[in-house]
Amino acid sequence: MASDVRCGLSSLLWGAGLVILVMVFAVIEVPSDVSRRGLQLRRDWISLTEVEGYVINGVNATNIRAFLRHLTLHPHLGGTEGEWQTAHWVADTWRQQGMDEVHLVPYEVLLSYPSTSMPNKVRLLDGSAREVWASAIKQKPLYAPEEFDPDLPFTFNGYAAAGNVTGPVVYAHYGGSKDFAFLAEAGVNVSGSIVLARYGKAFRANIAKMAEDQGARGLLLFSDPSDYAPEGPDFVYPHSYFMPPSAAPFGTTKLVDGDPLTPFYPAVESAFRIPEEEAAIPKIPIQPIGYNDAYQLLRELGGAKAPQRWQGGLNITYHLGPGFRESDWTVNLEVNNRNTMTTTYNVIGVLQGREEPDRYVMLGNHLDAWLFGSLDPSSGTAAMMELSRVFLQLYNETGWRPRRSLVFCGWGAEEYGLVGSTEWVEQFSTQLSNRVVAYLNVDMAIEGNYTLRTKAAPLLTEAIYESSKKIPNPDPEEVLAGRTTVYDTWAHRRPDPHEPHLPRMQSIGSGSDYKTLQHNLGVPCLDFRYTHDNVTLGEPMYHTLYETFALVDEIYDRNFKYHSAITALWGDLAVTLAESKILPFSLDVYADYISKAQLAIEEKYGQLLSSQNICLEFFTEAGVNFKKAITSFKKVINGLDRNNHVITAPSKTDAYGATAFAGLVDTLFAIEEASENDKKDLWRIFAHHLAAVTHLLNTAAKVLSDDLW
Ligand SMILES: *[C@@H]1O[C@H](CO)[C@@H](O)[C@H](O)[C@H]1NC(C)=O
Ligand SMILES: *[C@@H]1O[C@H](CO)[C@@H](O)[C@H](O)[C@H]1NC(C)=O
Numbered sequence: 001m002a003s004d005v006r007c008g009l010s011s012l013l014w015g016a017g018l019v020i021l022v023m024v025f026a027v028i029e030v031p032s033d034v035s036r037r038g039l040q041l042r043r044d045w046i047s048l049t050e051v052e053g054y055v056i057n058g059v060n061a062t063n064i065r066a067f068l069r070h071l072t073l074h075p076h077l078g079g080t081e082g083e084w085q086t087a088h089w090v091a092d093t094w095r096q097q098g099m100d101e102v103h104l105v106p107y108e109v110l111l112s113y114p115s116t117s118m119p120n121k122v123r124l125l126d127g128s129a130r131e132v133w134a135s136a137i138k139q140k141p142l143y144a145p146e147e148f149d150p151d152l153p154f155t156f157n158g159y160a161a162a163g164n165v166t167g168p169v170v171y172a173h174y175g176g177s178k179d180f181a182f183l184a185e186a187g188v189n190v191s192g193s194i195v196l197a198r199y200g201k202a203f204r205a206n207i208a209k210m211a212e213d214q215g216a217r218g219l220l221l222f223s224d225p226s227d228y229a230p231e232g233p234d235f236v237y238p239h240s241y242f243m244p245p246s247a248a249p250f251g252t253t254k255l256v257d258g259d260p261l262t263p264f265y266p267a268v269e270s271a272f273r274i275p276e277e278e279a280a281i282p283k284i285p286i287q288p289i290g291y292n293d294a295y296q297l298l299r300e301l302g303g304a305k306a307p308q309r310w311q312g313g314l315n316i317t318y319h320l321g322p323g324f325r326e327s328d329w330t331v332n333l334e335v336n337n338r339n340t341m342t343t344t345y346n347v348i349g350v351l352q353g354r355e356e357p358d359r360y361v362m363l364g365n366h367l368d369a370w371l372f373g374s375l376d377p378s379s380g381t382a383a384m385m386e387l388s389r390v391f392l393q394l395y396n397e398t399g400w401r402p403r404r405s406l407v408f409c410g411w412g413a414e415e416y417g418l419v420g421s422t423e424w425v426e427q428f429s430t431q432l433s434n435r436v437v438a439y440l441n442v443d444m445a446i447e448g449n450y451t452l453r454t455k456a457a458p459l460l461t462e463a464i465y466e467s468s469k470k471i472p473n474p475d476p477e478e479v480l481a482g483r484t485t486v487y488d489t490w491a492h493r494r495p496d497p498h499e500p501h502l503p504r505m506q507s508i509g510s511g512s513d514y515k516t517l518q519h520n521l522g523v524p525c526l527d528f529r530y531t532h533d534n535v536t537l538g539e540p541m542y543h544t545l546y547e548t549f550a551l552v553d554e555i556y557d558r559n560f561k562y563h564s565a566i567t568a569l570w571g572d573l574a575v576t577l578a579e580s581k582i583l584p585f586s587l588d589v590y591a592d593y594i595s596k597a598q599l600a601i602e603e604k605y606g607q608l609l610s611s612q613n614i615c616l617e618f619f620t621e622a623g624v625n626f627k628k629a630i631t632s633f634k635k636v637i638n639g640l641d642r643n644n645h646v647i648t649a650p651s652k653t654d655a656y657g658a659t660a661f662a663g664l665v666d667t668l669f670a671i672e673e674a675s676e677n678d679k680k681d682l683w684r685i686f687a688h689h690l691a692a693v694t695h696l697l698n699t700a701a702k703v704l705s706d707d708l709w
């Protein structure tokens with residue numbers, strides 16, 4: 001999983017443009033029952049309930065465990081031999097399982113690797129530039145045999161620029177915009193320094209961009225023990241799932257999705273490539289270090305004492321810098337990464353639909369990992385391989401095919417910034433925006449065993465509620481407490497803060513391969529996994545050497561019951577979306593979501609807006625019209641003969657909810673922070689956006705009716 005990043009304004013406008021196109025297509029397109037092929041059932045008839053039962057009960061934990069063991073034997077970084085082998089194994093396995101079509105889809109892309117001979121290093125230098133201390137070049141092997149493989153790559157961050165820079169250190173807390181603003185206010189000069197920031201709040205590519213924009217020479221990233229080993233040194237891997245001192249999480253530092261040399265177009269052979277100097281990748285060296293190494297720098301740091309909330313879990317007082325207590329000491333950061341053209345592969349497997357083979361329910365997971373990736377992503381890959389097996393066994397035994405096609409996707413180079421999925425969506429965007437009904441993403445099947453965690457387009461809210469109510473609870477203690485389904489524990493342990501009788505659903509921003517489908521094409525997407533009990537903590541061993549098979553097999557999911565529950569849930573959602581004659585989209589939830597978001601903007605920014613003579617009247621009215629259109633649309637649906645009609649149009653209207661309003665809110669946020677000079681331009685952007693969103697809402701309302709106007 002790449003970390004969360006909010007969409008930039010330009011990509012929003014781009015997305016909005018596409019949505020208009022999408023909706024126009026939705027209007028003129030006739031729902032297709034074409035190429036109906038005769039269904040040769042090996043049994044006379046199989047009911048939907050039987051299909052659901054077969055899929056839920058057919059999932060076999062032993063198989064998932066075996067798949068995961070295989071997938072985590074070697075590192076499989078995007079664009080390397082490891083990813084290539086994984087992709088071929090997935091393709092071969094699908095062929096053996098009997099998938100109708102299996103495609104290996106290559107893209108030539110610019111990826112980034114550490115040198116194989118010259119490790120990246122951080123050095124503490126004294127006044128005579130003599131080395132006082134140097135950082136580890138790899139994470140320390142601790143437990144699983146594969147950690148001791150001498151050929152593992154040196155520690156690095158993807159796309160960090162090569163360079164050898166020296167300067168004073170500045171501590172920047174989580175490296176957020178507020179943190180940099182605080183430093184400026186405190187008179188700490190970031191320019192010319194090497195920034196030391198904590199992982200855990202901002203996406204590392206945003207930290208890198210901010211450090212670079214402020215003139216920093218380099219950036220060091222570490223995971224503070226207060227965030228990643230909060231229970232102390234005895235409760236870290238391999239005794240627990242918290243980070244040991246030498247854990248140095250890898251991760252991309254590129255902000256823009258996809259291949260950096262072919263923005264907006266697929267990285268196929270005929271592609272036009274911009275020169276590397278123009279690519280949106282960092283210009284400064286960046287390096288992750290363990291908290292044992294961060295300790296060596298922080299304990300020597302000079303300058304003012306950092307404020308209380310900036311203090312961390314190391315047994316010292318954190319200072320801001322710049323520079324050290326020994327005023328002539330400096331830090332040297334040597335990064336020897338290289339960017340290189342290489343091939344990454346997506347693997348696409350298709351189980352053809354019987355009635356509407358040209359309508360796709362997509363299911364996907366990425367194949368590449370920073371090292372062994374037992375959670376991220378291989379827990380998800382193992383689940384996907386078992387799910388395809390169950391569907392094909394069901395087909396073999398009964399002849400059942402889904403009404404619409406199921407498209408299984410193994411994405412390449414996700415960790416580098418959603419590279420494989422973005423290139424594929426760029427290549428096939430027109431077909432996809434007309435034909436994809438929904439995309440179900442499982443980046444990791446598990447990162448804990450406490451409760452379900454979901455991110456969803458509002459349209460899919462009820463679909464996942466209903467499916468999770470059918471999945472038996474994998475947690476025996478919860479079953480004893482009377483909560484017999486996945487839904488029950490989800491509602492109990494992670495209630496919605498505003499509607500506590502419902503489970504919490506997070507909105508879908510970015511962070512994994514649903515991004516381009518959801519935000520550029522408007523396909524409703526869902527991302528889900530089992531998680532642990534701490535909402536503020538991400539996956540504790542995220543992107544480190546210690547994401548091993550043993551971590552899963554001995555700590556998180558000892559009988560693979562949680563993997564099985566996710567696999568069954570994935571399968572049931574796929575059956576529901578592929579079989580329902582009328583797609584189970586939550587239109588009311590969506591309309592509510594829009595009016596609530598509108599209200600929130602009005603409440604928070606109403607005064608600011610009227611001070612600028614900007615009125616929200618048209619915007620609000622468009623929301624009301626949309627709601628009305630949904631009401632009449634639902635009347636039409638309820639009057640339909642369900643045996644003969646299929647409605648897919650609503651799926652095409654889902655792009656602007658979360659995104660477009662995020663565009664409005666982001667701009668207002670920027671306006672509040674901006675200097676008087678910049679405000680004028682931002683207000684213009686805001687007004688432009690508001691008009692675009694209003695137009696889109698009105699268009700969406702029209703799409704739901706038969707009238708042209
Ligand atoms: C699960 O799969 C394993 C190995 O493939 C097999 O031995 C076992 O019988 C299966 N379990 C069930 C319940 O089918
Ligand atoms: C389904 O049947 C085909 C053809 O016999 C076979 O190759 C394939 O392995 C079977 N798939 C499963 C999942 O049993």
Ligand SMILES: *[C@@H]1O[C@H](CO)[C@@H](O)[C@H](O)[C@H]1NC(C)=O
Nearest residue numbers: 123129164165166332333334
């Ligand atoms: C990088 O700079 C450091 C400090 O000046 C020096 O010791 C090291 O040899 C340099 N590395 C390379 C590859 O030049």
Ligand SMILES: *[C@@H]1O[C@H](CO)[C@@H](O)[C@H](O)[C@H]1NC(C)=O
Nearest residue numbers: 187188189190191192193215
């Ligand atoms: C910050 O440091 C840089 C590099 O040392 C220097 O060029 C710049 O003038 C400094 N800025 C301020 C405001 O002191």
Ligand SMILES: *[C@@H]1O[C@H](CO)[C@@H](O)[C@H](O)[C@H]1NC(C)=O
Nearest residue numbers: 226227228230534535536537
């Ligand atoms: C969640 O983790 C954070 C950071 O590690 C910690 O401060 C907080 O106390 C934890 N919360 C719970 C409920 O365990």
Ligand SMILES: *[C@@H]1O[C@H](CO)[C@@H](O)[C@H](O)[C@H]1NC(C)=O
Nearest residue numbers: 233245291292295314315316
């Ligand atoms: C403080 O923490 C560091 C790094 O974890 C450790 O090496 C050192 O022994 C600790 N010192 C004390 C006095 O606990």
Ligand SMILES: *[C@@H]1O[C@H](CO)[C@@H](O)[C@H](O)[C@H]1NC(C)=O
Nearest residue numbers: 448449532555556557558559
């Ligand atoms: C669930 O995770 C906890 C750690 O959070 C672990 O102690 C426990 O054994 C796990 N349960 C299973 C069934 O693996």
